[in-house]
Amino acid sequence: MSTATMERFSVSRTLHLARWNTVLLVRNRLALSYALVFPLVPLPMLLLGDRGSSTLGISAIGGVLLLAGLFPVFYNVLSQFVSRRDELVLKRMRTGETKDGELLAGIALPGILCALLTCAVAVPIAIAGGQMVPVNILLFALGAVLATVMFAAFAYWTAAWTRSAEAAQLTSLPVIVLASVGPFVGGLPALSENVREAISLTPGAAMTELVRVGWFGFDGFEATTSTLSFAETWGLAGQPLLVMLVWTVIALDLARRSMRWEPRA
Template sequence: MNAQTVTSSVTPSVTPSVTPARKTAFVKTSLFKAEWLQFRRNRTLMFMATVFPVGIPLLIFAVGAGGAVETANAFDYFVMYTLLFVQFYTVLSMATTRRDERVLKRLRTGEARDLDILGAICFPGALLTLIFTIVIIPLLLALGAPMPVNLIPMVLAVLLGLVLCSALALLTSGFTRNAEAAQLTSGPVFILAMGGLGSVRIAFGESIVADILAYTPFAAISDLAQIGWAGATFYDNVTGATPVDFAGAFQEMLVPLGILAVWTIVALWAASRYMRWDSHR
């Protein structure tokens, strides 16, 4: 056996290497699938994520007159309940649980990026929210609701609302010691959201309380939902204001859209600053 034969016999075979892009995509996909499976196995979260957001708005629509104002109010409640129960509370519960089990800390030591880890936690609720939104609009139309004036403000309310509620959930998890405590720490966000509903704010009339609530993020979401379906906010519709048309909705949505955008940016910054990756223990 000559030297060339020996050299060739011990030379290892070359296998194609996995590119960093493919490895990152594989890690991200695995995280998203794992969080989705965990979400589906949690019966409490699944119950809260389906019954409340869909059932309550349909009930509100059924007991109403079925006009544009009543339909916009039903869709307003749908958006609010979906963002709260499907996205905010589930992300808060999952982030707190994963942190206390030290799953988040272990994931950060691997190849997963922080954004991928957090995105996977936010994915199940966001997916259900988008599915429910696609379903609820034709369902209301099939039940006799009038056509929306402009879908764009409604879509923006849902999409920006998802980002806002995800950030608020991650921020709140930083002050939540365990999953059980989430029922208490989520209270301020739920109260703020309920106060932002158009049908609730009108009870305060033109008082300073109503003015303050109008600049909260959930009030902006409510106004966008109402403008999109009925062409005016709930207060304007009830007080007899003339609804705008498709083109007019773009101008009407500028103020609530700006308010929501500012709050979303602030919430994202606060979540990145105050979220905890390790347990309180």
């Protein structure tokens, strides 16, 4: 990116747009509840089984991370972008000083902050529910940040073929299924090693693996005891972090190639 391009990007305009989108999100109580409350729904699982069970902990905490990416970020950004595109808001704003990157960041930031807030709140709740203190809380935080960026990229990619905000209920399904197959299917013991390896390359499976490694310090899929130190978790986190990064780059590239700023004919 050139210096001139960097100079054209205005942080102040981006934050102004983000504040404006935050106000709209707060006014929509249903969307706000989906953003702040729904991602925490998996946490009561910690009280339904054996207190301190790592299996329940991985499912619950991984579920929070997944839902925080899907609802405050992916679905919220998708519906907001498509709605503003259909109302010609984006077209009008692009005729002024506002740059494309500022528009995209301004739409995504409120959902990203909501997602990171729910992930932060989940930490003390999970510990109070009997789960161990995270071995590497920085790795968990890094995974949460990367997940939000990844799902924002997925949202802008999906917006390319979404005709209306109502249609987003259907067009969002491929990404939701792609993200959910790992956590819901990847843990089945009957899966062959080849199938498990393939599933590990999906976004949701990578996020779950980050929880296993970063929070619980587990070394391998079948591990049930924390054996990794803080430093060792960084080494094993390389693959899931790379998987999430690759998906982010793919989604951003596809979004860039297919982005539509005006309503579809």
